[in-house]
Each structure stands twice: as C-alpha cells, then as structure tokens.
Amino acid sequence: xxxxxxxxxxxxxxxxxxxxxxxxxxxxxxxxxxxxxxxxxxxxxxxxxxxxxxxxxxxxxxxxxxxxxxxxxxxxxxxxxxxxxxxxxxxxxxxxxxxxxxxxxxxxxxxxxxxxxxxxxxxxxxxxxxxxxxxxxxxxxxxxxxxxxxxxxxxxxxxxxxxxxxxxxxxxxxxxxxxxxxxxxxxxxxxxxxxxxxxxxxxxxxxxxxxxxxxxxxxxxxxxxxxxxxxxxxxxxxxxxxxxxxxxxxxxxxxxxxxxxxxxxxxxxxxxxxxxxxxxxxxxxxxxxxxxxxxxxxxxxxxxxxxxxxxxxxxxxxxxxxxxxxxxxxxxxxxxxxxxxxxxxxxxxxxxxxxxxxxxxxxxxxxxxxxxxxxxxxxxxxxxxxxxxxxxxxxxx
Ligand SMILES: Nc1ncnc2c1ncn2[C@@H]1O[C@H](COP(=O)(O)OP(=O)(O)O)[C@@H](O)[C@H]1O
Ligand SMILES: [Mg+2]
Numbered sequence: 001x002x003x004x005x006x007x008x009x010x011x012x013x014x015x016x017x018x019x020x021x022x023x024x025x026x027x028x029x030x031x032x033x034x035x036x037x038x039x040x041x042x043x044x045x046x047x048x049x050x051x052x053x054x055x056x057x058x059x060x061x062x063x064x065x066x067x068x069x070x071x072x073x074x075x076x077x078x079x080x081x082x083x084x085x086x087x088x089x090x091x092x093x094x095x096x097x098x099x100x101x102x103x104x105x106x107x108x109x110x111x112x113x114x115x116x117x118x119x120x121x122x123x124x125x126x127x128x129x130x131x132x133x134x135x136x137x138x139x140x141x142x143x144x145x146x147x148x149x150x151x152x153x154x155x156x157x158x159x160x161x162x163x164x165x166x167x168x169x170x171x172x173x174x175x176x177x178x179x180x181x182x183x184x185x186x187x188x189x190x191x192x193x194x195x196x197x198x199x200x201x202x203x204x205x206x207x208x209x210x211x212x213x214x215x216x217x218x219x220x221x222x223x224x225x226x227x228x229x230x231x232x233x234x235x236x237x238x239x240x241x242x243x244x245x246x247x248x249x250x251x252x253x254x255x256x257x258x259x260x261x262x263x264x265x266x267x268x269x270x271x272x273x274x275x276x277x278x279x280x281x282x283x284x285x286x287x288x289x290x291x292x293x294x295x296x297x298x299x300x301x302x303x304x305x306x307x308x309x310x311x312x313x314x315x316x317x318x319x320x321x322x323x324x325x326x327x328x329x330x331x332x333x334x335x336x337x338x339x340x341x342x343x344x345x346x347x348x349x350x351x352x353x354x355x356x357x358x359x360x361x362x363x364x365x366x367x368x369x370x371x372x373x374x375x376x377x378x379x380x381x382x383x384x385x386x387x388x389x390x391x392x393x394x395x396x397x
Pocket of ligand 2: 158186263264
C-alpha cells in the first residue's frame with residue numbers, strides 16, 4: 001500500500017473543493033491536484049496520476065459520470081471515491097455503476113474519508129499479493145506416466161526402466177523412475193542399484209520434503225534417470241497411505257519433466273491413487289490368452305473407475321516368442337486400439353539380468369528402437385528412425 005496516498009479532488013465548485021482539501025490535509029492526506037470536471041480533470045490527472053480521485057457528484061450527474069469514465073482511461077490504477085449531497089440509493093448506484101469504489105455523503109468527515117481511502121488501498125494490496133502469489137505458484141508440472149498391467153511377467157518393469165532411460169537419451173529430459181511395485185520391486189535389480197533409501201523412507205519424512213529436497217532421496221543412475229526404489233522388504237509398504245503417494249508423486253512431478261511409475265500386476269489402493277494421478281497409463285499386455293483375458297478385465301475396471309480413455313494407451317509386448325495370436329485379434333477381442341508394440345528380443349532377458357537397460361546395451365536393437373519411438377511420441381517429438389545400419393553407412397535408407 002502506498003504509505004502516503006496521493007489524491008486529486010475533482011469538483012466544479014471551487015469553494016467545495018477547498019473545503020474537501022481542508023478535510024483531506026487535516027487528516028495528513030496528500031492532495032496533488034484539484035480540478036473542474038471534464039478536460040481540466042483529465043489534464044491534471046495526466047500531469048500527476050494519483051492513487052485516488054475524490055469526485056463530487058451533484059445533479060445533473062451526467063458530467064460527473066463522464067468525468068469518472070474519462071479518468072479511468074487516463075489512470076486505470078487509481079480508484080474513484082464519489083462524494084455528494086445526494087443520499088438516495090439511486091445516486092449511490094449510479095456512482096458505483098460509473099466506476100466509483102466508495103460513496104461518501106457531504107459534508108465530508110475526516111474519519112470517513114480516511115477509512116474509505118485506506119480501505120480501498122488495502123483491498124488493492126491484497127489483490128496484488130494474491131496475483132503475485134498465483135504467479136509464483138509452480139505452474140510447471142511434469143507428465144506422470146504409469147506402466148500398468150493386469151498381471152506379472154508381461155514386461156512392465158522392462159518397459160518402465162527402458163522407457164525412462166530412452167526418455168533421457170532421446171529428449172534429454174529430467175526423468176524420475178518410481179518403483180511402485182508393492183510386491184516384488186524389481187527396478188533396483190534391473191537398473192543394478194543398491195537400495196539405501198526407498199519410497200518408504202521418503203514417506204516417513206514427507207512433511208519435511210519439498211520438490212528440491214526429495215531429490216536427495218533418489219538414486220542418480222548413470223543413465224541420467226533418478227530412481228526412487230521400492231522398499232527392500234514388501235511389508236514396509238503397509239506404512240504408506242494414498243496421501244503419501246499423492247504427495248510423493250506431486251513433488252516428483254514438480255521437479256521432473258517425466259515421472260515414470262512401475263506397478264505390480266495387482267490392484268490396491270496405492271495403485272488406484274497412482275492411476276488417478278497419472279497423465280498417461282500405459283496398459284501392457286503380452287500376447288498370451290490369459291494376459292489378454294486379464295487385460296480385458298483391467299480395461300473394464302479402468303472404465304468403471306471413470307479413468308478417461310484418452311489417458312489409457314494399450315501396449316502389446318511380445319515378451320514371449322510364441323505367436324499364435326495376431327495383434328488384430330487382440331484389438332478385436334479387447335475392442336481397443338493398440339498404440340505401441342514392443343517386439344520380442346532374447347537380448348532383453350540378459351540385459352535385465354545384467355542390470356543394464358536394453359536401450360543402453362543394444363540401442364539399435366528393434367526392441368530398443370520401439371521403446372525409443374514410444375519415448376519420442378510421448379514427448380511429442382518425431383520418431384528416431386536411424387538404425388544401426390543407417391548410422392554405420394551414413395545416409396543409406
Ligand atoms: N520384449 C521382450 N522380449 C523378450 N523378453 C522380454 C520382453 N519383455 C519382457 N521380457 C522378459 O519377460 C520377463 C518379465 O518381464 P518384467 O519386465 O519383469 O515383467 P513384469 O514387470 O510385468 O513382471 C523378463 O524375464 C523379461 O526379460
Ligand atoms: Mg515388474
């Protein structure tokens with residue numbers, strides 16, 4: 001609030017003006033100008049735009065109203081207070097409609113003027129702080145991508161670890177990978193990291209953490225991704241509530257471009273919360289009959305939970321080499337479009353066992369290229385089309 005608000009008095013009657021000025025100055029208020037209606041008011045306002053216009057409003061009120069409207073154009077940040085000998089509701093309403101923020105009845109009393117002026121300035125200040133506060137709010141929030149599936153052994157962790165890695169490789173993004181597998185928690189093994197702190201430790205300290213300090217609890221992997229592992233012992237999940245999950249995912253999303261979340265092949269309240277917080281759900285199915293049957297149930301469950309369909313992308317992962325079904329059959333049975341397909345590659349198993357994502361171990365393998373394409377598509381980038389041969393022989397296609 002301006003410590004010493006500056007005021008211009010607008011009144012066609014010079015005697016009334018000097019009375020008003022006397023009241024203001026006796027209240028230690030600063031009058032920086034005084035004027036008649038119309039051009040004179042506009043000229044004075046242009047010379048010295050004030051915080052407040054004190055505008056007299058007598059019959060006929062048309063000139064006063066016109067003047068208020070003109071002053072608003074000249075000094076839009078200044079507030080208008082009308083003062084008048086007319087005490088009827090109609091006059092007050094007309095002044096307010098014209099843009100006056102307060103209405104005082106003549107004769108002006110110092111305490112009324114002071115209250116009106118400081119009341120308006122305080123309101124302005126509150127509004128300014130509110131707008132500033134809103135501007136300082138973290139508007140940026142990364143994309144939460146959850147790899148979900150109806151059962152285990154279909155390649156969810158393989159996809160989550162490789163997708164997170166491919167996102168860093170292809171887009172240089174800031175990526176957090178969270179192991180939300182409440183049963184087995186394989187991310188640490190597949191990424192070959194030691195679990196010193198897990199999501200359970202983060203949950204315990206969640207009230208002290210913010211989007212920066214939570215990063216200290218993540219394992220910085222040599223691929224560039226930051227990993228929040230599952231607890232070593234699954235019983236530790238018992239201490240985690242949906243509120244913990246909400247806060248953890250929210251803080252991670254505030255500090256990363258992408259948060260990739262791996263899940264178990266089961267459904268519980270932690271997973272329900274995770275799905276709710278996700279911007280994209282990658283629903284993984286393998287090509288065997290039981291997986292497709294379970295995926296149909298998962299799709300039904302997501303629909304029942306009102307998860308919007310555009311959030312759910314179906315991924316067919318050829319985790320086994322058998323090929324009795326075709327992808328068209330999968331789409332027909334599930335009545336759902338397959339968005340991405342991951343080919344079978346026997347190198348996946350060995351890469352997983354070595355703790356090196358296949359997109360790192362064999363970046364030009366078809367499976368790596370499929371995952372990288374998916375990472376690019378999620379980032380809204382064109383596909384990385386170059387394979388090993390193209391890179392090796394230059395521009396050959
Ligand atoms: N595209 C693939 N090609 C070959 N093997 C795969 C593929 N995807 C997954 N696998 C293998 O399938 C098994 C299960 O994968 P995993 O990612 O642990 O599944 P989930 O997390 O769903 O339990 C692992 O042995 C993995 O190496
Ligand atoms: Mg898994």
